Amino acid sequence: MPEDENKKSWLPKINFNKRILKKQIRQVEGATIRHTHKFITKRLDSVREAQRHIITWVLIVGILISATGLQLMWFRQNYKLDTGTIGGVYAEAVLGPIETLNPLFAKTSAEQSAGYLLFSNLVRYDKTGHLGYDVAKNIKTNNEKTVYTVMIRDDIKWHDGQKLTVNDIDFTIGLIKNPNVRTSIEGWSGIGVKVIDDYNIEFNLNSPYSAFEHLLNFPILPRHILKDVMPSGIRENSFSNNPIGSGPFKFNFYQDVDLKTGHKIVYLEKNTEYYKGQAKIDKFQLHSYSTVEEIRRSIINGEVNAAADLYPVDLKNIDKNKYNTESNPVNIGVYAILNTTNGPLQDVSLRRALQVGTDTDGIRADLPITTPSLDLPVINSQLSGDLPKAPRFDLDAANKTLNDLGWVLNAAGLREKADSQLKLKVVTVKNSELERVLEIVTGQWRALGIAVETSVIDPDDKAQNLVQNILQPRSFDVLLYRLNIGADPDVYAYWHSSQATAQGFNFSNYSNVISDDALLSARVRFDPVLRNAKYLTFSRQWLSDVPAIGLYQSTAQYISTKNVDSVNDENILISSIDRYATVLDWTVGSRSVYKTP
Numbered sequence: 056m057p058e059d060e061n062k063k064s065w066l067p068k069i070n071f072n073k074r075i076l077k078k079q080i081r082q083v084e085g086a087t088i089r090h091t092h093k094f095i096t097k098r099l100d101s102v103r104e105a106q107r108h109i110i111t112w113v114l115i116v117g118i119l120i121s122a123t124g125l126q127l128m129w130f131r132q133n134y135k136l137d138t139g140t141i142g143g144v145y146a147e148a149v150l151g152p153i154e155t156l157n158p159l160f161a162k163t164s165a166e167q168s169a170g171y172l173l174f175s176n177l178v179r180y181d182k183t184g185h186l187g188y189d190v191a192k193n194i195k196t197n198n199e200k201t202v203y204t205v206m207i208r209d210d211i212k213w214h215d216g217q218k219l220t221v222n223d224i225d226f227t228i229g230l231i232k233n234p235n236v237r238t239s240i241e242g243w244s245g246i247g248v249k250v251i252d253d254y255n256i257e258f259n260l261n262s263p264y265s266a267f268e269h270l271l272n273f274p275i276l277p278r279h280i281l282k283d284v285m286p287s288g289i290r291e292n293s294f295s296n297n298p299i300g301s302g303p304f305k306f307n308f309y310q311d312v313d314l315k316t317g318h319k320i321v322y323l324e325k326n327t328e329y330y331k332g333q334a335k336i337d338k339f340q341l342h343s344y345s346t347v348e349e350i351r352r353s354i355i356n357g358e359v360n361a362a363a364d365l366y367p368v369d370l371k372n373i374d375k376n377k378y379n380t381e382s383n384p385v386n387i388g389v390y391a392i393l394n395t396t397n398g399p400l401q402d403v404s405l406r407r408a409l410q411v412g413t414d415t416d417g418i419r420a421d422l423p424i425t426t427p428s429l430d431l432p433v434i435n436s437q438l439s440g441d442l443p444k445a446p447r448f449d450l451d452a453a454n455k456t457l458n459d460l461g462w463v464l465n466a467a468g469l470r471e472k473a474d475s476q477l478k479l480k481v482v483t484v485k486n487s488e489l490e491r492v493l494e495i496v497t498g499q500w501r502a503l504g505i506a507v508e509t510s511v512i513d514p515d516d517k518a519q520n521l522v523q524n525i526l527q528p529r530s531f532d533v534l535l536y537r538l539n540i541g542a543d544p545d546v547y548a549y550w551h552s553s554q555a556t557a558q559g560f561n562f563s564n565y566s567n568v569i570s571d572d573a574l575l576s577a578r579v580r581f582d583p584v585l586r587n588a589k590y591l592t593f594s595r596q597w598l599s600d601v602p603a604i605g606l607y608q609s610t611a612q613y614i615s616t617k618n619v620d621s622v623n624d625e626n627i628l629i630s631s632i633d634r635y636a637t638v639l640d641w642t643v644g645s646r647s648v649y650k651t652p
Contacts, residue, residue, distance in 0.1 A: 140644035144338045145619070148350045150364035151343030152317050155295040156306065158274035159230060159238040164364045164631065165343040169321055171635045172339060173300035174274040177205060177224065180542060182636045184627035186268060190219065190275060190301075192254075200263040200581060205271070207254050211330045213277050214305045221256040226278035235287040242270050263579045265586060266543040275301070303329045303639060304339050317345040334639045345515075347487060354378065354614055360643060361615040361622075363631060366488035367424045370612060379615045382424045383628045386434050386541055387609035389489070391481075391496060392534040395602050396564040399477060400532055404460055406601035411446045412453030412503050418495050419607050422488075427608040431594045433544040434608060438587055443595045445605065453503055462504075470504040478506040482525055483535035485513040492606065493535050527557040534562055537609060542629045544590050547574045550597065565602035569593075618644050 151165040158170030181187040188194075193206040211219040225248055230236045232243050247259035260267060277299050284292050298306050304323035312318040323339040342359050344350045351369050354362040370380055391413070393400050400406055419426045429435060430445040446452075462470040462477045470477040481497055483489045490511060497507040510531075514521045525531060538549055548554055551574050552566035570593050577589035611631035613622040621641040622634045 140642055141335050142337045143643035144340060145336045145361065145621075145641060145643055146340040146342060146359040148342045148344055148353045148359045148362040148364075150347065150350060151319065151345055153309075153319050153321065153341075153343045155290060156298045156309075156321070157276075157290065157292075157295040159227075159236065159240060159276065160290050160295070162239055163343075165319075165321075165341060167632050168341055168363075168635070169323075170274055171302070171632055172304040172323060172341075172638070173298055173302045173306055174276075175211065175219070175301045176274055177207070177271040178268065179272060180629045180633045180636060182626050184542065184629055184633075186272070186542060190224075191271065194268065194271075200265075201260045203258040203260075203267065204251070205256050205258070207256070208330060209254055211301055212328055213279075213301050214299050214326060215277075215280075217277065217279055219275065219277075219301050220253040221250050222253070223275050223278045224256055225250050226282065227273070227276045230276065230286060230289060231273065233286045236289055240273055246270075263581070265578055265581050266545040269541065269543050277301075301330075302326065303331070303334050307338075316349065317343065318349070319343045329639075332639060335642050354616070360619050361613065363611070363613055363634070365612040365614065366486060367422045367426070367610060367612060368487045368491055370614075371423050373614060377617065379617060379619065381613040381615075381622050381624060381626075382610045383613070383622070383624065383626055383634075384427050384608050385611045385628045385630050386437075386539070387630070388429050388432075388434070388538050388540055389492065389606045389609055390536060390538055391604040391606060392536055392563050393601065393603055394529055394532050394534070394563060395566075395600075397529065397532055400479075402460065403600060404456060405462075407446075408453045408456040408460070408503075409500065410601045410604050411449050411456070412499065413496065413604050413606075414448040414499055415445075415604070415606050416448065417499070418492060421491070421495055422607075424610065424612075426610060429605040429608045430598070431605060432546050432550055432597050432603070433590060433594065434540055437540075437544040438590055438594070440587060440591065443591070443598050445598055450502070457503065464504045468504055469506050476506055477504070478508065479532040480508045480510065481533040481535060482510045482512060482531040484521065485511050489535055489537075496535065496606070526562060529562065529564060536562070539630065544586075545574075545578060547578060550574065550593075550602065563602035565597075565600065567596055567600055569596045570600070 147168070149165040149168050151163050153163070153165045153169065155161070155166060156169050156173065158166075158174050161167045161170045176189045177191045178186050179189045190207050190211060191205050192208050195204045195206075196202060205221075205224075207219075207221060207224070209218075213219055228243060228248050231238050231240050232246075245261050249257040249259065251257055258267075280299055281289065281292070281294060284294075296309070300306070303326055305326050307322040307324050309319060309321045312320055319342075321341040321343070323341070325334040325337055325339075327333055340359075342353060344353060347365055347369060350362050350364060351373075353359050355373075367382065370382070373380055391409075393406050393409070395401060395406070415428065419428065427435070431438070431442070435442065457470060457477075461472040463472070465471050479500065481493065483493045493509060493511070497509055500507055512519050512521045512525055525534075538546075540546060548560045550561060550563075550565050550570060552561070552571050553559070554561035555564040555566060573589045573593035573596070577586050577593070580586040580589060611628055611634070613634065615621055619642070621637075626634060626637065628634060
């Protein structure tokens with residue numbers, strides 16, 4: 056027992072007073088709450104505040120990063136440029152046939168296209184429609200404007216590596232002037248040629264001719280290949296199927312795809328040593344078709360990526376979302392040419408009645424594209440100042456003139472005079488545009504009570520023979536026809552009385568002393584003001600005499616797929632073939648490149 060008591064004596068004595076214990080618990084609890092509030096609750100508010108600041112800064116930084124990114128993207132886009140792809144194959148549909156690749160004999164659009172791409176000319180029209188140098192480097196004339204000295208470039212090579220010199224030019228002109236060659240190029244009769252040295256050649260004229268430089272726009276053939284060929288055999292020579300030129304593209308081979316339809320493909324490749332630089336496209340394919348409808352189908356079916364030689368009416372069913380379509384005015388006039396020496400049209404008053412009774416605005420409004428008007432025997436833009444204008448359409452005035460002339464309406468609504476019916480034979484050539492215009496014009500004339508007989512001639516049909524059966528004998532009263540006016544307003548060949556022959560192009564047999572004098576005088580005038588005055592005089596007389604009625608200025612249609620960059624509305628064309636003035640820059644496909652800031 057004593058031992059147990061001793062063990063308990065050293066333990067601390069615990070006071071279990073409930074009141075004191077509760078007080079102590081409350082003190083501990085209070086201290087705990089104070090510490091919790093001080094070190095946790097208050098700091099949670101700080102955390103929330105810090106969190107709000109962090110989120111705000113994160114948002115600000117995110118906005119700054121996004122803005123910076125957008126700015127970088129904008130700058131990148133600002134210095135990026137979509138441009139055409141270098142290389143590729145350009146396949147173009149053109150109207151054939153192709154019977155020769157010798158440009159001296161080119162007649163169809165397909166043959167002329169091949170000639171432009173394969174051969175060089177002394178001069179050519181640029182993309183602004185102005186005459187510019189090609190092989191020629193400089194042209195000088197004497198004071199009398201009868202001697203032209205042409206200096207050519209010294210860096211031109213034929214596709215076989217030989218250098219081109221003025222001997223090639225002299226040789227080519229000799230072929231053009233030789234009647235045994237039977238070339239389609241005219242205008243060189245009576246012009247002398249003299250070689251000065253390898254790079255200078257002289258042309259001598261019998262009298263001044265203000266439009267002479269336009270004659271220099273002819274293709275040059277290689278003398279070293281053809282010099283031993285008889286002139287009469289040039290056309291049939293193998294050169295016509297395997298040509299050597301000096302143009303931007305070289306001949307590779309050709310393929311007869313369909314002998315029945317005449318579909319032929321001429322394969323060309325770019326000339327890497329071309330003196331004006333290399334083309335951007337590597338290969339050029341010319342697809343020749345015999346009809347415009349085949350051309351239209353070829354691009355829709357994907358056989359080609361571009362098509363020329365279409366008419367305005369052929370654009371109606373083209374999907375503008377899939378294809379680019381261009382319609383460029385060309386210096387070709389569409390006229391109703393009146394035979395002034397045949398039947399009732401010998402009477403100028405009757406011709407004037409037709410003139411005022413033809414609604415040319417209505418004709419142009421019926422065409423599916425915007426077509427420039429054409430009142431004059433030249434393109435309206437070729438003259439300046441106070442241009443004469445054709446009288447406005449006036450149906451009542453036309454009927455009154457016909458009545459005054461004694462051509463009165465009979466019971467059938469047709470005009471007669473002394474038991475003779477007023478009847479006109481109207482002829483045109485086969486093509487969708489002219490055939491549509493023929494319907495409109497003859498419809499207007501029938502509304503005047505004139506009996507009209509129409510005839511459509513296929514120029515490719517040798518049995519119909521347009522030239523021998525229609526044009527040379529002037530076997531028509533009215534010829535609805537295109538006249539190629541060209542870059543210069545010299546229309547002497549169409550309207551001077553000396554050209555009213557079987558071999559001439561004055562199809563109306565027009566003759567007037569004032570007109571003849573103005574046309575002759577304009578040819579020898581070099582001052583643009585004086586030339587303009589002469590052509591204004593001629594145009595006024597022409598409008599008064601009415602040897603023809605100007606209907607509208609023709610246009611050239613071009614279609615291409617969306618990935619093609621070639622012909623556009625900035626190109627000013629003298630003829631459709633001048634679309635190739637920018638061929639070095641044509642591309643297929645596109646890519647993005649960075650511009651220099």
